[in-house]
Amino acid sequence: MLMPLARTLTPDSDGVVQAAELLRAGRLVAFPTETVYGLGADARDGAAVAAIYAAKGRPSFNPLIVHVADMARARTIARFDDTALRLAQAFWPGPLTLVLPLTPDHDIASLVTAGLDTVALRVPGHPLAQTLLRAFDGPVAAPSANPSGRISPTRAAHVLAGLGDQIEAVLDGGACAVGLESTIVGGAPTALLRAGGVPTEEIEAIIGPLAAAGSQITAPGQLAAHYAPRVPLRLNATRATDGEVFVGFGPGDCDLNLSATGDMRDAAAQLFDTLHALDALGKPAAIAPIPDTGLGRAINDRLRRASVR
Ligand code: TXA
Ligand code: MG
Numbered sequence: 001m002l003m004p005l006a007r008t009l010t011p012d013s014d015g016v017v018q019a020a021e022l023l024r025a026g027r028l029v030a031f032p033t034e035t036v037y038g039l040g041a042d043a044r045d046g047a048a049v050a051a052i053y054a055a056k057g058r059p060s061f062n063p064l065i066v067h068v069a070d071m072a073r074a075r076t077i078a079r080f081d082d083t084a085l086r087l088a089q090a091f092w093p094g095p096l097t098l099v100l101p102l103t104p105d106h107d108i109a110s111l112v113t114a115g116l117d118t119v120a121l122r123v124p125g126h127p128l129a130q131t132l133l134r135a136f137d138g139p140v141a142a143p144s145a146n147p148s149g150r151i152s153p154t155r156a157a158h159v160l161a162g163l164g165d166q167i168e169a170v171l172d173g174g175a176c177a178v179g180l181e182s183t184i185v186g187g188a189p190t191a192l193l194r195a196g197g198v199p200t201e202e203i204e205a206i207i208g209p210l211a212a213a214g215s216q217i218t219a220p221g222q223l224a225a226h227y228a229p230r231v232p233l234r235l236n237a238t239r240a241t242d243g244e245v246f247v248g249f250g251p252g253d254c255d256l257n258l259s260a261t262g263d264m265r266d267a268a269a270q271l272f273d274t275l276h277a278l279d280a281l282g283k284p285a286a287i288a289p290i291p292d293t294g295l296g297r298a299i300n301d302r303l304r305r306a307s308v309r
Contacts, residue, residue, distance in 0.1 A: 099186025
């Protein structure tokens with residue numbers, strides 16, 4: 001028998017109500033955030049969370065990010081010190097995830113945190129994610145909605161292509177505006193655990209220099225080979241050799257361009273879309289250098305991981 005294909009839910013109140021009902025019933029629903037699409041489940045329901053790992057084919061129980069609608073809900077789950085409060089004030093709702101100590105009376109399933117006494121929390125800014133979190137009225141655990149080790153989805157079609165036979169539904173909110181996963185910070189002193197949608201420079205402007213990553217806590221699951229397209233990628237290339245597709249950045253001759261105007265935000269938003277397109281073309285690719293500042297750091301981090309075979 002054919003596996004049932006996920007339903008596509010429309011970005012209106014009807015779609016949101018259905019998505020919230022499915023979450024309440026312990027089902028998996030993919031939904032858009034401003035970073036990438038998330039594969040959501042009720043974060044209080046251990047069986048629903050276990051289904052996330054099964055659907056993604058995650059080899060181990062890496063802790064997941066918990067999405068909440070606002071600070072009031074966030075404070076029932078985690079303890080905020082002064083630094084965390086300043087970061088939340090500056091960047092929430094938005095593409096920042098804070099790893100914080102759990103409160104004693106939190107209601108998050110232990111599988112979400114993989115048994116750690118900390119939790120990764122995020123208040124997404126995407127209007128549909130916000131509406132869904134408010135309609136559901138609870139915490140939603142969600143990793144990126146892609147099979148383990150593959151490219152993160154920035155469109156509903158990517159979710160369906162990767163997980164369509166594994167999940168109940170996808171709420172279609174179009175293309176993700178940021179296109180890179182959230183920046184993750186945590187620990188005391190605060191360290192960068194994953195470069196992402198908020199440039200580190202902007203974080204350091206609020207709280208001062210970040211501590212070196214790896215000095216205390218790390219983000220498990222930050223494997224070298226990740227975001228991997230099926231085709232080989234050659235980075236920092238000035239041109240393509242025979243048989244390669246050339247991906248440019250800025251003006252100039254190329255087959256695909258992350259941003260013809262050299263705009264870093266456009267490049268971030270295009271990145272995973274471009275990797276999905278390279279997969280579809282099935283040819284090796286050469287990729288132009290991206291400046292390693294601002295969002296460029298997160299872009300280069302993803303490209304390095306994508307190029308590991
Ligand atoms: O933009 C995003 O962050 C997307 C959207 C859907 O929100 N989500 C996402 O989730 O990228 P995921 O599961 O692919 O990445 C979550 C990362 C993992 O590397 C995990 O190890 C780390 O967060 N993490 C989660 N809880 C943690 C904790 N308590 N301590 C340290 N790292 C944690
Ligand atoms: Mg992921």
